[in-house]
Amino acid sequence: MAVRLNDNKEVVERVKKGLKEKGGYCPCRIPKLPEYKCICEEFKAQIADPDFEGYCHCMLYYKTKD
Secondary structure, rough: EEEEEEHHHHHHHHHHHHHHHHOOEOOOOOOOHHHHHHOOHHHHHHHHHHOOEEEEOHHHHHHOOO
């Protein structure tokens, strides 16, 4: 299992800019709730799931199964 940044540098730059503007909260979600602070609770649960492989909600991170 590994977690890495998206290979698309444009997506990474855009999401990082949004994170900075929102104080570390997911730029893809409107409310600033604790569970949306990056790395969000949704992706933490996906990281813990051995069968999950894919991107986080905002496409910043990618989790592999290998």
